Amino acid sequence: xxxxxxxxxxxxxxxxxxxxxxxxxxxxxxxxxxxxxxxxxxxxxxxxxxxxxxxxxxxxxxxxxxxxxxxxxxxxxxxxxxx
Amino acid sequence: xxxxxxxxxxxxxxxxxxxxxxxxxxxxxxxxxxxxxxxxxxxxxxxxxxxxxxxxxxxxxxxxxxxxxxxxxxxxxxxxxxxxxxxxxxxxxxxxxxxxxxxxxxxxxxxxxxxxxxxxxxxxxxxxxxxxxxxxxxxxxxxxxxxxxxxxxxxxxxxxxxxxxxxxxxxxxxxxxxxxxxxxxxxxxxxxxxxxxxxxxxxxxxxxxxxxxxxxxxxxxxxxxxxxxxxxxxxxxxxxxxxxxxxxxxxxxxxxxxxxxxxxxxxxxxxxxxxxxxxxxxxxxxxxxxxxxxxxxxxxxxxxxxxxxxxxxxxxxxxxxxxxxxxxxxxxxxxxxxxxxxxxxxxxxxxxxxxxxxxxxxxxxxxxxxxxxxxxxxxxxxxxxxxxxxxxxxxxxxxxxxxxxxxxxxxxxxxxxxxxxxxxxxxxxxxxxxxxxxxxxxxxxxxxxxxxxxxxxxxxxxxxxxxxxxxxxxxxxxxxxxxxxxxxxxxxxxxxxxxxxxxxxxxxxxxxxxxxxxxxxxxxxxxxxxxxxxxxxxxxxxxxxxxxxxxxxxxxxxxxxxxxxxxxxxxxxxxxxxxxxxx
Numbered sequence: 001x002x003x004x005x006x007x008x009x010x011x012x013x014x015x016x017x018x019x020x021x022x023x024x025x026x027x028x029x030x031x032x033x034x035x036x037x038x039x040x041x042x043x044x045x046x047x048x049x050x051x052x053x054x055x056x057x058x059x060x061x062x063x064x065x066x067x068x069x070x071x072x073x074x075x076x077x078x079x080x081x082x083x
Numbered sequence: 084x085x086x087x088x089x090x091x092x093x094x095x096x097x098x099x100x101x102x103x104x105x106x107x108x109x110x111x112x113x114x115x116x117x118x119x120x121x122x123x124x125x126x127x128x129x130x131x132x133x134x135x136x137x138x139x140x141x142x143x144x145x146x147x148x149x150x151x152x153x154x155x156x157x158x159x160x161x162x163x164x165x166x167x168x169x170x171x172x173x174x175x176x177x178x179x180x181x182x183x184x185x186x187x188x189x190x191x192x193x194x195x196x197x198x199x200x201x202x203x204x205x206x207x208x209x210x211x212x213x214x215x216x217x218x219x220x221x222x223x224x225x226x227x228x229x230x231x232x233x234x235x236x237x238x239x240x241x242x243x244x245x246x247x248x249x250x251x252x253x254x255x256x257x258x259x260x261x262x263x264x265x266x267x268x269x270x271x272x273x274x275x276x277x278x279x280x281x282x283x284x285x286x287x288x289x290x291x292x293x294x295x296x297x298x299x300x301x302x303x304x305x306x307x308x309x310x311x312x313x314x315x316x317x318x319x320x321x322x323x324x325x326x327x328x329x330x331x332x333x334x335x336x337x338x339x340x341x342x343x344x345x346x347x348x349x350x351x352x353x354x355x356x357x358x359x360x361x362x363x364x365x366x367x368x369x370x371x372x373x374x375x376x377x378x379x380x381x382x383x384x385x386x387x388x389x390x391x392x393x394x395x396x397x398x399x400x401x402x403x404x405x406x407x408x409x410x411x412x413x414x415x416x417x418x419x420x421x422x423x424x425x426x427x428x429x430x431x432x433x434x435x436x437x438x439x440x441x442x443x444x445x446x447x448x449x450x451x452x453x454x455x456x457x458x459x460x461x462x463x464x465x466x467x468x469x470x471x472x473x474x475x476x477x478x479x480x481x482x483x484x485x486x487x488x489x490x491x492x493x494x495x496x497x498x499x500x501x502x503x504x505x506x507x508x509x510x511x512x513x514x515x516x517x518x519x520x521x522x523x524x525x526x527x528x529x530x531x532x533x534x535x536x537x538x539x540x541x542x543x544x545x546x547x548x549x550x551x552x553x554x555x556x557x558x559x560x561x562x563x564x565x566x567x568x569x570x571x572x573x574x575x576x577x578x579x580x581x582x583x584x585x586x587x588x589x590x591x592x593x594x595x596x597x598x599x600x601x602x603x604x605x606x607x608x609x610x611x612x613x614x615x616x617x618x619x620x621x622x623x624x625x626x627x628x629x630x631x632x633x634x635x636x637x638x639x640x641x642x643x644x645x646x647x648x649x650x651x652x653x654x655x656x657x658x659x660x661x662x663x664x665x666x
Binding site: 004005008024025032035040041045049051052053054056059062063064066067069070073074075077080081 | 334337338339342414415458462463466467482534538539540541542543544546547548549552557562563565566572
């Protein structure tokens, strides 16, 4: 029997993946210093790493907002409409 | 009747008729050939091609060809080809028949030069598409289909009312830009907004699309909302309200997609999010924004179709859609996973995918018009897209906790359909010029600048980081999420119980007055005119006379009071009318 592909289940591999991801994160911020910066259209375009911070913060905010909305208001058990 | 008799819709509708006569291999060839013929036919149509049909004192124009209608014509045929390839293995005729009529009607709307033709095809779309939901043959699908079709009938009636008022005001049936903001234009806009799933008129989408069949929902994801986007581009470009509604839609879709547990509901909400970008572009209304909206619709139909295909493959193989039931499928469904990831990257607008070369045009248009708040909202939504459709969907379906499901990739035709769409996602991302060249306006936009690429990567990578940092908050729960369909699913019951409660109370009061109280006293009065008054006098005055004999009770088992009240009221009205007429 063919051995199952289970690369993502191995702790070693996940660790490698995590390190690779951190390198990607850092590289994306550092790359901003290399690419030509002309064409800045917004005041915040000159702040290095602004989009990285913006992406993280807005996503965190959206996750928290939907968590709260779900917890206290909108999430119901699956039989809700059958009653 | 003059002009080009064959409108693109008829290619599909004739195909639907032929479908009734063929079976087996011939049927498969037919459903793949029809979109190809449609595509080639649309490609050779020139703007001079017209068809005029006299209708009452008006003239219908079911064939109006320009660059905009051709873009949507092309993509609808491409989407139909991919979706039919994905559904090629389906045995019966019903789903194929419904899909052919559905696509044909969508093309009918796109090439309609007058509102009457547009409205007829608009309604055909609703009726044909509901068959793709009912074909699932579950109770839930049946119920959701009924709600879907009812909502669309109401939306269609609003549209019709708007069209009739508009024609009455302007004397013209022609589909064209409307600038005056009056009741007729608002009614037409609401009709369009309902089909484009603009909240709060959006709940039909997330309610019904996830209940469609594994293959049917691929069709559904492409046509209804994008037809509405097309009609909005035609009729309402530059309406400022659409800028804000579109931007809110993008956020709304994300917030709900994060809450959802059903993988196909996540995709449904992500349609609302993506259409939001297009609606926003239509509201901005500049040449670049309209180009962006059209290009994004083009790219969106492909990657969203691909996402629904991968979810459909999972449903087809496992019978499951809920994130809480799925996980670990990467081990045995490699091709589905890869195609899903390409679609996820495209919807998130990763460089080298179709989202990057199309969606960013709308963002650029917002920047050019100095719409700073809108720009920030759209950037936030771009980050959120990666969060819910880019990572959450593939992560919980293919990775996360292994649920022990061991199913292979789906049937070969389904795999080929996914590969075809995945190829297009990359092709448009790497080489967007062919798409740019067919857009309504000349394109002067360069997607691939160093700054664009780096910023987009920063935004997306750190959104991804947020996903894994907050994974604890994103834990799946076996829940559903309330949306505005609550109003007609639960609220309607409330209305019914309140109305029946009020009606019952009125019935009781009438019953008492007209069946029990009045007849008894009138009967008593008729029998002993004076004695009755004496009795009443004795009761109030305390003159202790002999109590009157008990009257026979007039009891009724049914609440007949209301009809009696109406009958009496009717007699009064008759008497009044009679005296007024003949005095």
